[in-house]
Amino acid sequence: MLSIFAPHFFNWTEQLKDSGHEVYWLDIFDSNTKVEQIDFAKQIIGWRYRWDHPGRYFLKKKASGITRLINNFNERKFQQQLEKQIKRIEPDVVHSFVMYLGGVPALPVMEKFPGIKWAYTAWGSDMYYYRKQPEHLEGMKRTLPHMDYMFADCQRDHNIAKEHGFKGRFLGVYPGGGGFDFESLDPFMRDQENRNIILVKGYQGLHGKCISVLKAILELGVELNSYRIVVFGAAPEVFKFVETSALKEFKNLEVYGKLTYQNLMEMMGQSCIYIGNSSSDGMPNTLLEAIIMEVFPIQSNPGGATAEIIEHKKNGLLIVDPENSRAIAELLKEAIDNPESRKNAINWNSERIKPNLERKRVRKRVLEAYQKIEEDL
Template sequence: MKILMVSIFAPHFFNWTEQLKGSGHEIYWLDVFDSNTEVEKIDFAQQITGWRYKWDFPGRYFLKKNHPGFNRLINKVNERSFQKVLEKRIKEIKPDVIHSFVIYLAAAPVLPVLDKFPDIKWILSTWGSDLFYYSKQEGYLEDIRRVLPKVDYLFTDCKRDHQIAIENGFKGTYLGNFPGGGGYDLQSLESYLKEFDERNIILVKGYQGLHGRAIEVLKAFLPLKEKLREFDIVVFGADEEVFHFVRNSEINTWKNFKVLGKVSHREVMKLMGRARIFIGNSLSDGMPNTLLEAIVMEVFPIQSNPGGATQEIITDGLNGLLINNPEEPKHIRNVLEKVLENEIDIEKAIKFNNENLRPGLDRERIKDEVLKKYKLVEEELETSGS
């Protein structure tokens, strides 16, 4: 089966696509915004990059940075149309299916072109806030309701989003919910895992921005200083809003507190392997990848629950704790105190996750299930073509 992937340059996408290596499918990737970079991880795919500019002239980046108005004027002549490039490539490749990743970046722009090729089937993958948040935004909702009725097959990263898709016009075949980047190589991560008694880190995802609410977690910590003394508190992936809060907060004087900016995925997993508790807090998400990583790395998870996505795998008080009001520090403090005052047996919770959730996140296991879904699409194509 010929599959034309349409996606932005994104690690999730590369991890997902890597699952198709050696599958027998013929894979192509059109980079939506054209990073003009070949990706070694998916070197088995034919990568369509370098298409955006007719002339990649010297000094273009200087012009973009220092003279944006003049740069926009030049680009009206110099930039190729994504839709024209897509149409041309479809005619050349003759794909059996097109697989778009994320609605507003890689599906809505594809729709006008696909209308010209009614025989080509369309797969859509949604991630994170793609449906939950944007279905509540009027401008984006219009695109969502134009795209979903035309989609033949759907992957999501949580069950919640399947229902949102149905409510907004999806009538195709649901292929299931899987982690956006596929699963995790559990064996390769074993060396990062510390014994429970060696772990004393409370690890906090540090994003604020549009959806993140790390600052509310830090505010919740402030009245708990004495109870937190036995832990090292590490915030990772902090953005400027979080750094600004820390610089102007008493928490910056705590000897057991550290805040880190952007760190590599490997460093995150190493931190997870030394952490006892992980806290992720946001207003909007799908199934949070850092939550899954915490489970894989045998960390007790405390996670916000936007739209009920997190509760699909976390039962409050059994194998983790849910934050149901991510903007209220007092609520977050009350949740955290359940752990600090030993109301929750976190060793027992981690054991539950190790036995019931962790094995299902193994990369090979998820890959096998994902490939079965692509095989289902292939078989339906063969049946409809016979």
């Protein structure tokens, strides 16, 4: 498995525990940190630097030019390490996570081993956004024809992959980090009548568009006085916007940076409405978390990914333009004015979507997908 150090990857890989597969992980950027969550996997870390010289972090921060010079001699290259490990391990399958991190850089090596099956997992904006970047698109088009299998978190990305040269076997759509452990989350669930939080994802920047949601909240003003408005995972730009706008006078607004998973789930269990807004994403993991925690979703829909599970005005509301704060305000007003519609949507999601996100059920499907690869060997 080729991946960066990422919770999504660890959650996915954990599904292979006690499955009978021998699993190796090559940490692409080498965080040099052993991960207990996947302690059953053989973790290839600590490979990047020949010599971890004194003062390396100080030089990296204060003298980047000297660091680059030293690294010309001291830093091992990912492709060299990958080739070395393939020769040592002799794997049946190499599984790359994220095209421009674990896919394209591995291509020159994988071309030397045509007999090894190659699987790929697309996450988030991996296909949708980076296909618009000429350099990334070129790499994608070179790499996809060589890949034998594909997993994705939405059908949209399989369609994009086929457009750009993927001719292999699509193994299905799965939550990016595998399924969810309902039993551990049940204690955080409140009855609907005891929920009063409007929960907002605070990402802002290349893809995240939280500020458009905050502007919508400003427009509604006093209509939201009876709710706690909670922003989580707030980017620095979000904190700045709140401090420099009329939102700083909102007594019912709380803004948090990064929350632990447990804290976020506790917040979800108290929420009646969730809003996630971005210009590029796959199937948003936080949207899935909102569904399993029985929260009414208002979510952006880049490339139609969200519409694969949310039908507008049936089991949630879709944001068409992530920059249009007025339209977002109208959606939020529609949600707060129609509690019966929210209840129906939550019931529909809980009956039709939530069961398919349960961890044991997802793991069964994932292991069946790997079994299909094994049958092809």
